[in-house]
Amino acid sequence: DKQSLLNNIQTISLAKNRINKLENVLNSHIQMTQLIRLILANNQIKSINRGVFKEFSKLRHINLSGNEIENLDENVFIDLVNLEELFLQQNKLVHLKNDQFKGLNKLRVLVLSQNYLKNFSSRTFKHLKCLNELLLNNNQIEIVEQNIFNSSLSNIASLDLSGNRIRTIISNSFESLESLNKLFLLNSNLIKIEKDYFNGLKMLTRLSIGYQLE
Numbered sequence: 001d002k003q004s005l006l007n008n009i010q011t012i013s014l015a016k017n018r019i020n021k022l023e024n025v026l027n028s029h030i031q032m033t034q035l036i037r038l039i040l041a042n043n044q045i046k047s048i049n050r051g052v053f054k055e056f057s058k059l060r061h062i063n064l065s066g067n068e069i070e071n072l073d074e075n076v077f078i079d080l081v082n083l084e085e086l087f088l089q090q091n092k093l094v095h096l097k098n099d100q101f102k103g104l105n106k107l108r109v110l111v112l113s114q115n116y117l118k119n120f121s122s123r124t125f126k127h128l129k130c131l132n133e134l135l136l137n138n139n140q141i142e143i144v145e146q147n148i149f150n151s152s153l154s155n156i157a158s159l160d161l162s163g164n165r166i167r168t169i170i171s172n173s174f175e176s177l178e179s180l181n182k183l184f185l186l187n188s189n190l191i192k193i194e195k196d197y198f199n200g201l202k203m204l205t206r207l208s209i210g211y212q213l214e
Contacts, residue, residue, distance in 0.1 A: 006031065006032050007031060007032065007033055007034060008034055009032050009034065009035060010034050010035060010036045010037065011035075011036065011037040011038075011039070012025070012032070012035065012037070012038055012039065013037075013039040014039065014040055014043070015039055015040065015041040015042050015043070015063075016041070016042045016043075017043055018043065018044055019040060019043040019044065019045060020043070020044040020045060020046065021045065022040070022045060022048060022049070022052045023049070023052055025038075025040065026038075026052055026053065026055070026056060031055065032056070033055075033058070034058060035056055035058060035059060036058055036059060036060050036061065037059070037060065037061040037062075038056075038059055038061070038062045038063070039061075039063045040062075040063065040064055040067070041063045041064065041065045041066045041067075041087070042065070042066035042067070043066075043067050044067065044068055045064065045067040045068065045069055046067075046068045046069060046070055046071070047069060047070060047071040047072070047073070048064070048069060048071070048072050048073060048076050049073050049076065050073040050074065050075055050076050050078075051079075052076070053076075053077065053079045053080050054079050056079070056080075057079050057080065057081055057082060058082055059080055059082065059083055060082055060083060060084045060085065061083075061084065061085045062080075062083060062085070062086050062087065063085075063087040064087060064088055064091070065087045065088065065089045065090050065091070065111070066089075066090045066091075067090075067091050068091065068092055069088065069091040069092060069093060070091075070092045070093065070094065072093070072096065072097070072100060074097050074099075074100075075099070075102055075103070076100075077100075077101055077102065077103050077104050078102055078103035079103065080103055080104060081103060081105060081106065082106055083104055083106060083107055084106055084107060084108045084109065085107070085108065085109040086104070086107060086109070086110050086111070087109075087111045088110075088111060088112050088115070089111045089112065089113040089114050089115070089135070090113070090114045090115075091114075091115050092115065092116060093112065093115040093116060093117055094115070094116045094117065094118070095117070096117065096120060096124050097124075098121055098123040098124065098126075099123055099124075099126055099127065100124055101124075101125065101126075101127055101128055102126075102127050103127070104127060104128060105127065105129065105130065106130050107128055107130060107131055108130055108131060108132045108133065109131075109132065109133045110128065110131060110133070110134050110135070111135045112134075112135060112136050112139070113135045113136065113137045113138050113139070113160070114137075114138045114139070115139050116139065116140055117136065117139040117140065117141065118139070118140045118141060118142065119141065119142075119143070119145070120145075120148050121148075122145075122147035122148060122150055124148070125148070125149070125150075125152060125153055126150070126152045127152065128152055128153060129152055129153075129154075129155065130155060131153055131155060131156055132155060132156060132157050132158070133156070133157065133158045134153070134156055134158070134159050134160070135160045136159075136160060136161055136164070137160040137161060137162040137163045137164070137184065138162070138163035138164070139163075139164050140164065140165055141161065141164040141165065141166055142164070142165045142166060142167055142168070142189075143166070143167065143168045143169075143170065144161070144166060144168070144169040144170060144173045144174075145170055145173065146170040146171070146172060146173050148173065149173065149174055149176055149177050150176050151176045153176065153177060154176060154177065154178050154179060155179050156177050156179060156180055157179055157180060157181050157182065157203075158180070158181070158182040158183075158184075159174075159177065159180060159182070159183050159184070160184040161183075161184060161185050161188070162184045162185060162186035162187050162188065162208070163186065163187045163188070164188055165188070165189050166185065166188040166189060166190060167188075167189045167190065167191065169190070169194075169197045171194065171196040171197065171199070172196060172199045172200065173197065174197070174198060174199070174200060174201055175199050175200030175201075176200065177200070177201065178200065178201075178202065178203065179203055180201055180203060180204055181203045181204055181205045181206065182204075182205070182206045182208075183198075183201070183204060183206070183207050183208070184208045185207075185208065185209045186208050186209065186210060186211065187211055188209075190209065193209065
């Protein structure tokens, strides 16, 4: 029957449609127990509500880029215990809650580029102990605070903060990122570079600062 066929689906790609609610795709009445990849880029989704992923704990890859997402519910990702890649670039995110990514203990790649994010708390990226790559480029960040990147992110190898409005980096802001080897700060508003900006980055092999022409 139709249901048994859906049970075997591992990838759903519904990019470039007019979907405005995740619930219209992830319907609890249609069981897709083997779903691993969910691609919903370039739709019209405005929010992600808690519980929408409850029956989809096997997901490893979610692409929600190019939507109109303004809000992420608290604990919205709590059920995604196997997720490895999350793409949320080109949305309308302004704020991320404390413990926003709770549950994503296996996440390796998080892309938040081209949103309207300005600041974060020390708990925003808590729980992301396996994160290897974090892209925050082309947002509206003005200051890199000391406790944003804490010891929870000790496995990050690549961090992109390019294309923001960064004027100030608080001393020792990156010191907990002991595995970082690539740091991108292109097209920012930095006036000067202090040596203690990069304290603790013993593994750093590439530092990109300045302006890059399109």
